[in-house]
Amino acid sequence: MYSASMRTILFTGKGGVGKTTLAAATALLCARRGHKTLVISTDAAHSLSDSFEVQLGNSPQPIVPNLFGQEVNALEEIEKKWGEIKTYLTALFASQGVDTIEAEELSVFPGMEELFSLMEIRRYSLTSEYEVVVVDCAPTGDTLRLLSAPEITSWYLKHIFPIQRTAAKAVRPVANRILPFPFPEDSVFEAMKKLTTQLAEMKGILEDHRRTSIRLVINPEKMVIKEAQRAFTFFSLFGYSVDLIIVNRIIPGAVQDPHFKTWKTIQEAYLRQVEENFAPLPIFSAELYSREIVGLDLLAELGRSIYSDADPAGLFFAHNPIQIKKADGKLILSVHLPFVEKSDLDLLQKGEELFIKVGSLKRNILLPRIMLNHAIEGAKLEKGRLKITFV
Ligand SMILES: Nc1ncnc2c1ncn2[C@@H]1O[C@H](COP(=O)(O)OP(=O)(O)O)[C@@H](O)[C@H]1O
Numbered sequence: 001m002y003s004a005s006m007r008t009i010l011f012t013g014k015g016g017v018g019k020t021t022l023a024a025a026t027a028l029l030c031a032r033r034g035h036k037t038l039v040i041s042t043d044a045a046h047s048l049s050d051s052f053e054v055q056l057g058n059s060p061q062p063i064v065p066n067l068f069g070q071e072v073n074a075l076e077e078i079e080k081k082w083g084e085i086k087t088y089l090t091a092l093f094a095s096q097g098v099d100t101i102e103a104e105e106l107s108v109f110p111g112m113e114e115l116f117s118l119m120e121i122r123r124y125s126l127t128s129e130y131e132v133v134v135v136d137c138a139p140t141g142d143t144l145r146l147l148s149a150p151e152i153t154s155w156y157l158k159h160i161f162p163i164q165r166t167a168a169k170a171v172r173p174v175a176n177r178i179l180p181f182p183f184p185e186d187s188v189f190e191a192m193k194k195l196t197t198q199l200a201e202m203k204g205i206l207e208d209h210r211r212t213s214i215r216l217v218i219n220p221e222k223m224v225i226k227e228a229q230r231a232f233t234f235f236s237l238f239g240y241s242v243d244l245i246i247v248n249r250i251i252p253g254a255v256q257d258p259h260f261k262t263w264k265t266i267q268e269a270y271l272r273q274v275e276e277n278f279a280p281l282p283i284f285s286a287e288l289y290s291r292e293i294v295g296l297d298l299l300a301e302l303g304r305s306i307y308s309d310a311d312p313a314g315l316f317f318a319h320n321p322i323q324i325k326k327a328d329g330k331l332i333l334s335v336h337l338p339f340v341e342k343s344d345l346d347l348l349q350k351g352e353e354l355f356i357k358v359g360s361l362k363r364n365i366l367l368p369r370i371m372l373n374h375a376i377e378g379a380k381l382e383k384g385r386l387k388i389t390f391v
């Protein structure tokens with residue numbers, strides 16, 4: 001059903017680190033190396049057009065042979081997929097005495113714009129039109145929220161609308177008389193069902209570490225690295241795999257200006273730290289140019305300097321952040337969490353769900369069938385992996 005070969009590469013990182021520039025340079029190099037490539041921006045503050053110096057819109061525009069670009073119009077996507085549900089929710093809240101403007105605000109959720117933009121990945125993987133889709137994402141904070149959104153949204157849909165559609169038909173006449181809120185129409189149920197399915201499909205694509213990779217862009221600076229570590233923990237917890245770290249804006253060795261001497265020492269120290277912290281992930285780097293990097297020529301030069309002969313569409317590090325293994329007759333679920341302390345962790349098993357809390361991040365994992373009759377025996381943090389043993 002899905003094109004098994006479509007590669008999705010997501011660029012994320014703190015604001016201003018160079019996500020758009022590196023996404024554009026990577027996409028351009030992919031195209032020049034013969035892959036039919038689409039580069040899309042899901043960041044509401046689109047800047048792909050400025051980077052390529054080509055005006056892009058909500059449908060793929062040709063940029064150079066093999067390369068197409070799109071700046072997703074989130075509002076259009078939300079209206080298509082959420083419009084009907086939103087109308088119902090607004091009516092529901094209004095029936096509870098919430099005033100209209102507030103009711104409208106309650107019927108959307110944070111991160112929704114990027115989530116619905118990201119659903120384009122699912123659409124393109126159905127059409128098999130492109131070999132590679134490069135995504136210029138919003139800054140880490142937002143991307144984090146949105147990547148947990150498919151799970152949270154599915155949960156929300158399942159628990160808020162647990163009533164089966166068939167049952168709904170029978171109960172609606174009664175329900176509308178006795179319930180103090182409007183009962184959803186069939187079309188609302190249909191829209192919910194469709195959305196739940198599409199979200200699950202998108203989650204499947206994002207979690208498939210052979211098809212989807214995240215590239216974390218950083219600068220050799222303290223706060224940027226810290227945020228990248230938090231982001232990495234989050235991605236692992238949700239089963240999304242990072243295949244490459246790109247350190248951008250490294251001051252070139254040839255720069256001898258005394259003003260930058262201290263900067264260079266600081267950058268070297270951070271580079272070593274990044275290599276240690278994120279090992280065994282590969283680290284690529286890009287120099288700080290003497291001017292801003294816009295237009296095809298500079299983007300092409302940047303792309304070549306980062307990847308040299310490697311295929312930019314390739315998988316630079318294959319790993320599955322969440323694994324289930326069997327040892328001594330026991331099942332072990334392990335999660336790659338290299339930046340986490342024992343005291344940050346909390347675990348709770350409730351029926352078929354496992355709740356993992358890491359600091360302020362939370363995830364509930366639906367346990368696979370084989371684990372349903374197993375209880376947690378113990379958990380330990382070992383070499384950057386959280387290992388949970390079930391008996
Ligand atoms: N290595 C670099 N050398 C010089 N300028 C850069 C470099 N990387 C990015 N820039 C410039 O920095 C600015 C911000 O980069 P951008 O890619 O838009 O960041 P982000 O998408 O992360 O907010 C742009 O003007 C871009 O041209």
Ligand SMILES: [Mg+2]
Pocket residue numbers: 019020021043047136
């Ligand atoms: Mg950007």
